[in-house]
Amino acid sequence: MLLAIDVGNTNTVFALVEDGVTVAQWRASTSARRTADEYAVWLRQLMDLDGGRSLGEVTSCIIATVVPQALFNLRNLSRRYLNAEPMIVGPDIPGVPVRIDRPSEAGADRLVGAVGGFVTYGGPLIVVDSGTATTFDIVGADGGFEGGVISPGINLSVQALHTAAARLPRIAIERPDKVIGTDTVGAMQAGVFWGYVSLIEGLIDRISTEYGAPMTVVATGGVSSLFKDATDKIHHFDPDLTIRGLTEIARRLEAERQR
Incomplete structure (x- = not known):
């Protein structure tokens, strides 16, 4: 199961994706101060409420963020609690030529x-x-x-x-x-x-x-x-x-x- 994390300036969306289908989705206010441990506690509670899911079911993680300060703790969340090195969205997405000056x-x-x-x-x-x-x-x-x-x-x-x-x-x-x-x-x-x-x-x-x-x-x-x-x-x-x-x-x- 994939944990997809979209960090916006105001809100951060967490979604569980299984076989290409979104099976659960939650939203939190974006904060660079929230630690990996706090994210894990919050996610565990929400996943348990949603059909008794657990963090152990997550096998991969991808993060897109426009708030660089939030990346450190989210990366630690993936490494520490999902035992997965997260994929980070950047300008080198396969199959997507980026045709801008920079x-x-x-x-x-x-x-x-x-x-x-x-x-x-x-x-x-x-x-x-x-x-x-x-x-x-x-x-x-x-x-x-x-x-x-x-x-x-x-x-x-x-x-x-x-x-x-x-x-x-x-x-x-x-x-x-x-x-x-x-x-x-x-x-x-x-x-x-x-x-x-x-x-x-x-x-x-x-x-x-x-x-x-x-x-x-x-x-x-x-x-x-x-x-x-x-x-x-x-x-x-x-x-x-x-x-x-x-x-x-x-x-x-x-x-x-x-x-």
Whole structure:
């Protein structure tokens, strides 16, 4: 059984994958201070609650992280409690040419999304990942990573409005019934929600025009479901894209090891 770990800036997802199928998944807040022992206790409890599973069933581990400080303790988790040297996602994924100026700068999360998107939908492809940042990643017809766009995430925008403007309250992100707000909260919700819909639609159009070929668009990430019925520019909403990408990368890396 594979333990797939996706470390984002805000949350970390742990998934158990058996024969290519995700059988359990948990989410925790990302913290570089959490030790390997703390992770092990937490996972043991969750696995026991989920059908009496145990850490001893895990035979391999793969980690993708955008928080370098968190890697040390997660690597120790795998070595100490899973008795496995973890696979770490980097720019040298088999079968994924990285066509940007500095391949070493390609974020692990973006590469994982590119792989998950390509094995599911083919290419060329735009992967829209809505999390702490909103990224638009370009996947070529051959599965290569060709760059993209990084913009602030919707939660950052809400936080910035509240922090920087003394009279603007903290609001929940909701889809308002209309664009024109008739009170402060309504105006803020319209600006945040419909503003992000317009950002997504506008960047998809510009990317597609610049790329010069028809492109499939898939959305994933923690807040992507907010926009599910708000735009027809996105062809697929796929919350499991990252874990599917990690599973495929683990399969390729394991095949490389055995050669």
